[in-house]
Amino acid sequence: MSVRKWLEDKQKFGGLIEAFFEEAVRNSIAHENDKQIILSENNNDLWARCENCGNMLHIKFSKQNKSVCEERGNHLSMDSMERIEPSIDPNTWIPLDEDTISKDVLSFCDEESYENRLIRSQEKTGLPEAVQTGIGYSNGTLIAPGVMDFQFMGGSMGSAVGEKITRLIEYATQKLLPLVLVCASGGARMQEGTVSLMQMAKISSALHYYQVQKKLLYISILTYPTTGGVTASFGMLGDIIIAESKAYIAFAGKRVIEETLGQKVPDGFQLAEALFENGLLDLIVPRILIKGVLSEISDLYSSVPYKKN
């Protein structure tokens, strides 16, 4: 064991020593681009803390490792850009509906008006809505991915999310592309009331045409957390349902169950592993393997000997 490794083990800082070396190298060679990126981000964002073991991860190395803690493989949450970037082959991404955002249909105002809340979230997260949709090549296959982002208002599904996902499904139906939806949501957007509830039906209707009538492949990937309306609509409708390790997948949240039952919910009850044991998922795939697994799956499905109408 080298001295460096021993130091890392002792101090439990994953990648810290490497980070120091890297900084030193960078300062001496002065890569301008790298410096600017790191200086423009807040100091807080340079380090991420693993919730499971308390390990500190430097942002650059955690990104290389796809935000997976090296200690015990705990998957940290990732935003949509971090998911799309490594999965799509370079110079092949075409985004859809970039400028589609929600309207304040109910003129809703709780502690803050819905419009202001939207603008504040857009400024803070740098996303116009809670989902990014588009088409791109992944390992040579053209796919239609939609990636939800939990950072934007808790990933809640409002009219814009419903509309973007429905349009993605309709586009994939027209062009006969495999569909991949990465789900991360706290449920339906309460500020849009019953209109956001109907988005569940809208997406399911598009999926019916896509899956049942056109018989195309839809893979849903459930990440931390997937709750409420998304679990009860497109999240659980995949031909193949993949979950990430220790993802929280639920219909009713823990607090609601405890209030209904008056009992404590057992630990690990609604995690991906528990759902897997109960037969509700197809696979639990580590993040680092997802891109490869998706291309293998689409390969398997396209090599069927029996041709459909």
Place this chain on the structure above:
Amino acid sequence: MEATCLPRIYVSASAKASSGLASCASTSNTGNSSWRRFSCLRNSRIGVMESLQMSQNFEFNNWRHTKMSKKSVACVQVLRAKLNDTERKTHDDDDEYPWPQKFGTEDLEGSPLPFLSRFKPLPNKPKTVTLPFEIPLLEIEKNINKIRETAKATGMDFSEQVNELQRKYDEMRKELYGQLSPVQRLSVARHPHRPTFLEHILNITDKWLELHGDRAGCDDPAIVTGIGTIDGMSFMFIGHQKGRNTKENIYRNFAMPGPEGYRKALRMMRHAEHHGFPILTFVDTPGAYAGLHAEEHGQGEAIAKNLREMFGLRVPIITTVIGEGGSGGALGIGCCDKMLMLENSVYFVASPEACAAILWRTADAAPKATEAMKITAHELVELDVVDEVVKEPLGGAHGDPYSASQNLKEAIMRHMKDLLKLDPDSLLKHRKAKFRKIGAVQEGVKLDPRFKRKMKPRDAHLDGEQPPQMT
């Protein structure tokens, strides 16, 4: 119980209290007196339950030395059998289910279907429940009754005052019920005596046959399914059933279905499509059941499957919200060609209490949440979610259930006539279009680049390729 050579009599507290056995029972173990004790108990007036519990506590193995007549043994065995029967849980404690043990000759004259229905009128008229906004009406009613009583007692004529007060009562009632606020409508939608699904069914159908089970291990009582006729035409009926009193509510789980309920509904919907029954669904649920069992058995998956499959059913579907429409639990049987709502019913994505707790951080803000979320029928018609509001009689549906059911029947038949003119493909397109247009988005406005800095920008270099256009 310890094995002793001498028996002990353990008498349960209930047995003691109800049958006054305190004098008879004792826990001393003198063997000689035990037989005397048993005969004393046998001769005293004791109920079936108590004697059986006591008989179970006797260790007959240790009673070799006692003489029990064959008659007593038989008696105890019969009592024991009866106890075992009553221990098994029957849903309504109804001796007549699944069918009456004895039919009279007159019973067999009409249709046999009513015998198969477990839903009977309640034996006792339920106590009237007054909602907070109805209190002024209650006071006027009390005054009217007081005057009527004095008139009876004294024999004097107070008809003028009575008529005056009655007129005032009617006017106030009309005014109150003409302008209910969303919070008041919510309380009417949740009224304990609001007519339930089965009450509406028995008012509007000529024939009714309930069908059960999901053929996979469960018959969820919260969702009721069956076939019936309205004006000679057969339909499939599916709906959430609330209880009419606390006991029924516990049996029906307060109309909160688990995944088994949705699978039962799906089986019935497929059955209806197969045989050509149009489907009428009735929504009246606070939400899908949030429990450990439901989560383990795939509550989300069951609802999702229902949503997807309902868009492929080649028969007309009309959904009516007759009470509360609770989020995914309601939508699980609510993807339809036409959506109707009773005037005082509500349809929400999250209950106002939950919404208040999350957004306002206090449950006291529930009235504010009710107003803000726009959950009542008239507001939803404006949002183009609901197709028609069915009028309720003055005083709410609970005041005059029969009229409410007739209004419902008229609206359903009117919409069904229009839908039956469409062929199945147009029907599916129409259903898809109905939900496709729901949603309010803003587009065409160039967004501030700061708001898109975390979006992956286009980097495809396909020659001459324009951004994808939808055809």
